[in-house]
Amino acid sequence: MSELFYRFSTSVSRRVGVWFFRFSAWFVAAGYFLFFPYRVAESVRFYRALYPENSTRFALGCTWRQYHNFTGVFLDRFLFQDSGGFTYSSYGWRHLEEAIDRKTGGVVLMSHVGNWEVAAHMLKKKRSDMPLLLYMGVKHKERIERMQKESLAQSGIRIIAVGEQASPFDIIEGIQWLKLGGLVSITGDVVWHEDQRTVPAEFLGHEIRLPETPHMLALMSGAPMFFLFTFRNHEGQYACSISDPIQVRAENRSERAAAIQKSVRKYASVLEKTVREHPLEWYHFRRFLGEKDSP
Helix, strand or coil, X not given: CCHHHHXXXXXXXXXXXXXXXXXXXXXXXXXXXXXXXXXXXXXXXXXXXXXXXXXXXXXXXXXXXXXXXXXXXXXXXXXXXXXXXXXXXEECHHHHHHHHHCCCCEEEEECCEECHHHHHHHHHHHCCCCCEEEEEECCCCCHHHHHHHHHHHHCXXXXXXXXXXXXXXXXXXXHHHHHCCCEEEEECCCCCCXXXXXXXXXXXXXXXXXECHHHHHHHHHXXXXXXXXXXXXXXXXXXXXXXXXXXXXXXXXXXXXXXXXXXXXXXXXXXXXXXXXXXXXXXXXXXXXXXXXXX
């Protein structure tokens, strides 16, 4: 969805009602489904792996619903800007409260299941003094992403945009933030650039590559890690789940790789379980699944 179209739809919706946004978003989703076959093919491949007993036609139907569900992300951003918030319930919030109060810091691992942007806004709304730093990837020509960054920054969240060439200073800043007792939020299921260090894991019977950075941040800082997922129950209504704290520790340098791999595999297992519970809120449209594991 382009920035121009988004601004047009929201402007008209403020005059005639939110029905116009829903109406226009339906055509946007249908357009992406019909005219971006390579992206659709990736989603179909994902749903074929998730539901191997069902047909390609069934996977296409899931993809159609996935694309239309995704427009709800933009609708809720519009409702948030106009009404000032969401209705949400949370499970496990006390874990983050304890990390903040004890100044242990914490790596909050978000994912492209559900709505990560709502999760970030929710964290600041839940506790306005929360010291939150958010790593975000930079995608060229995607104006909506720029609007996301502006909205989050206005809420008091520190944003670090990571481009195709990540700077070591960005990682150092994250470690320092954690050691000062702050929370660092970062996605665990997207590789931002080709040279980024990754770790293999198993997901839906396929090999995947997940970024090493979040787990390295937890290891180097000594801060606990939390898996956070936010799901849309109804329009403007969300449920947030925060895991128990997870420690990524190694007694010496030689054990670091094994500690990180263990953490990555645990995250992949939880991610798979979560996707099975919320299959139509999988909003990862890049290639994700690697080769199928041998039986």
